[in-house]
Amino acid sequence: MNQNILVxxxxxxxxxxxxxxxxxxxxxxxxxVKELRQAVLDARADHARVVLLRGSGRAFCAGADLKERAGxxxxxxxxxxxxxxxxxxxxxxxxxxxxxVLNGIAVGGGLELAMGCDLRFAADGISLGLxxxxxxxxxxxxxxQRLPRLVGVSRALQMMLSGEPVSSEYALQIGLVNEVVAAxxxxxRAHEFAALLxxxxxxxxxxxxxxxxxxxxxxxxxxxxxxxxxxxxxLGSADYAEGLAAFAERRPPxxxxxxx
Numbered sequence: 001m002n003q004n005i006l007v008x009x010x011x012x013x014x015x016x017x018x019x020x021x022x023x024x025x026x027x028x029x030x031x032x033v034k035e036l037r038q039a040v041l042d043a044r045a046d047h048a049r050v051v052l053l054r055g056s057g058r059a060f061c062a063g064a065d066l067k068e069r070a071g072x073x074x075x076x077x078x079x080x081x082x083x084x085x086x087x088x089x090x091x092x093x094x095x096x097x098x099x100x101v102l103n104g105i106a107v108g109g110g111l112e113l114a115m116g117c118d119l120r121f122a123a124d125g126i127s128l129g130l131x132x133x134x135x136x137x138x139x140x141x142x143x144x145q146r147l148p149r150l151v152g153v154s155r156a157l158q159m160m161l162s163g164e165p166v167s168s169e170y171a172l173q174i175g176l177v178n179e180v181v182a183a184x185x186x187x188x189r190a191h192e193f194a195a196l197l198x199x200x201x202x203x204x205x206x207x208x209x210x211x212x213x214x215x216x217x218x219x220x221x222x223x224x225x226x227x228x229x230x231x232x233x234x235l236g237s238a239d240y241a242e243g244l245a246a247f248a249e250r251r252p253p254x255x256x257x258x259x260x
């Protein structure tokens with residue numbers, strides 16, 4: 001893999017995937033998107049429990065590489081957008097827990113990528129937005145669907161129709177990000193939280209994530225049935241036995257299970 005994407009294991013079961021085009025504010029070009037998707041698939045194969053998505057330089061990601069796209073014909077533009085979708089969906093569909101670490105601007109496809117993650121930690125004072133309306137388009141890599149699910153229809157429409165970015169502090173108020181941290185503390189906080197999640201049982205976290213995302217789209221009665229059906233394999237697992245033993249012995253558990 002070349003230098004558009006960097007992959008760095010930082011702890012047991014924790015991997016960082018870096019967008020590494022700082023001169024282009026980590027814009028998602030065709031090759032970068034392919035490499036990002038492959039890095040995500042490799043993290044799955046390596047049974048990562050937590051993956052941090054990060055941006056090199058002063059930005060997280062400025063979205064699709066519009067300079068590159070300007071020279072494309074229509075089929076190439078559609079293929080480029082499909083590639084971005086595939087990379088983001090690969091993140092969203094993975095059993096590992098994904099955290100977008102937003103050190104700087106996250107707009108357009110960059111924010112769509114962050115919304116494909118399970119959690120978002122942002123530096124204070126940065127800008128986030130779906131800015132496609134400024135160039136005569138709309139968010140086409142999941143933005144029209146994921147943003148309303150995070151912040152509600154009215155706020156999502158205001159952000160997308162105006163194309164105006166919001167501050168990380170406002171994003172925290174409306175539930176778009178989970179935490180806002182001083183810029184010089186962001187990495188440490190992300191690593192700290194990733195280590196906490198990596199200490200949990202991978203099968204239990206994977207099931208929890210699946211139940212939340214699938215259950216929220218179902219009627220409550222159906223979702224509760226789905227939850228009940230998922231419970232027996234967990235209660236019968238080696239990880240649960242280890243958790244009970246660790247609780248009785250007043251020690252940290254040592255989980256060894258692998259998510260599907």
